[in-house]
Amino acid sequence: MAVWATTVPSGPRPSALDRERATFPICNGGRRITCVVDGDTIWYRGVKIRIADIDSPEIARPRCEREARLGRMATERLQSLLNEAPFRLEIPADGRAEDRFGRALRVIKRGDASLGLVLVREGLATRWGGGRPDWCRSA
Secondary structure, eight states: OOOTTTSOOOOOOOOTTOOBOOOOOBOOSSOOSSEEEETTEEEETTEEEEETTEEOOOSSSOSSHHHHHHHHHHHHHHHHHHHHSOBEEEOOTTOOOBOTTSOEEEEEEETTEEHHHHHHHTTSOEEOOSSOOOTTSOO
């Protein structure tokens, strides 16, 4: 697993297509407009968005301390990536615009890269595959 906290690589470089930008705090109590919920969910302009191409460790109900720690790291890294530079939101290639919970499904991109897949490369998420990874087992 990459330890991004000590060697934070910059995220992907923006392109002319990347026109979305905001300051993303970590979500806390109260009304959520634009904030990071966890490593794979954000609120943006009042819309709850599930990042479609990844799954990250749980922070709301982690099954172990390792999952909680990785979940916090994923949340903070996603916040850093979103605040770093403009990005764009794309409907996933399979065309699913919403999940069964009513959240918008989007891939967050900057330039040619998915910000979610940056988290995957850094060991803070897995590619979306329908199953829940066992974050409690050490790598």
